[in-house]
Amino acid sequence: MAEPVVLLEGVRKSYGDKVVTEVLKGVDLRVDRGEFAALVGPSGSGKSTLLNLLGLLDRPTSGRLAIAGEETAGLDDAGLTRLRGHAIGFVFQFHHLLPGLSAAENVMMPMIAREGRTAKAMVPRAVALLDRVGLAGRADALPSALSGGQQQRVAIARALALGPPLVLADEPTGNLDTRTADQIFDVLREFNRELGVAFLIVTHDPRLAARCDRTIDLVDGAIVSDRRRTAEGAAPHR
Numbered sequence: 001m002a003e004p005v006v007l008l009e010g011v012r013k014s015y016g017d018k019v020v021t022e023v024l025k026g027v028d029l030r031v032d033r034g035e036f037a038a039l040v041g042p043s044g045s046g047k048s049t050l051l052n053l054l055g056l057l058d059r060p061t062s063g064r065l066a067i068a069g070e071e072t073a074g075l076d077d078a079g080l081t082r083l084r085g086h087a088i089g090f091v092f093q094f095h096h097l098l099p100g101l102s103a104a105e106n107v108m109m110p111m112i113a114r115e116g117r118t119a120k121a122m123v124p125r126a127v128a129l130l131d132r133v134g135l136a137g138r139a140d141a142l143p144s145a146l147s148g149g150q151q152q153r154v155a156i157a158r159a160l161a162l163g164p165p166l167v168l169a170d171e172p173t174g175n176l177d178t179r180t181a182d183q184i185f186d187v188l189r190e191f192n193r194e195l196g197v198a199f200l201i202v203t204h205d206p207r208l209a210a211r212c213d214r215t216i217d218l219v220d221g222a223i224v225s226d227r228r229r230t231a232e233g234a235a236p237h238r
């Protein structure tokens, strides 16, 4: 089997100099290619902190972190940026689209950032991604002309722009009504099933967590349960 997309061993994260708060207290986690997993837990338990580490936006205080088979401990900031660029897509609760750019231009942003310039081939690729998330014909629309659910679809297309093996989503439906949340969830699931992209999705919604193949429960900075669902129903993970 290919190397896991996420491998954490004994990862700890503390904040502060004088008063040190340990937020992650020794996390072991493996996520394989093609997994579709929910990360749940009470507010303040460290979910966003963990996602920031996995997304290489911040570094562990100690422990091992490998992404897509690459150890991160020895990487400098440029190395982290390169690895992030090819391995990880992000979807946040708020879409963070650039308001002055069209849907297609927003989707092209990661491509432009990587290449250091625009290229003609980026446009059809962005349009194809927008088609895929259900926004055929809206490539030229500004974010302000789109609904909340449509804006989040653009953000998903942008997250997939460089074809990463892993997408990290921090409460991607937290800002949406139930029906729209379900539709957005379906879009993520489709990318997972059709392209084998692994997803780790932070959600407060037990209904959505139940639709994932695996539920990882973080409480007070530690994983207290990690269950995979099988055809026969919920089963303990290993």
Ligand SMILES: Nc1ncnc2c1ncn2[C@@H]1O[C@H](COP(=O)(O)OP(=O)(O)O)[C@@H](O)[C@H]1O
Pocket: 015, 016, 021, 023, 041, 042, 043, 044, 045, 046, 047, 048, 049, 050
């Ligand atoms: N940059 C930071 N500096 C200090 N404390 C932080 C920082 N980020 C998060 N924390 C603290 O870490 C804990 C976990 O936060 P967070 O990861 O956002 O939890 P969750 O996403 O599960 O709600 C909280 O007590 C929060 O106050």
Ligand SMILES: [Mg+2]
Pocket: 047, 048, 049
């Ligand atoms: Mg959070």
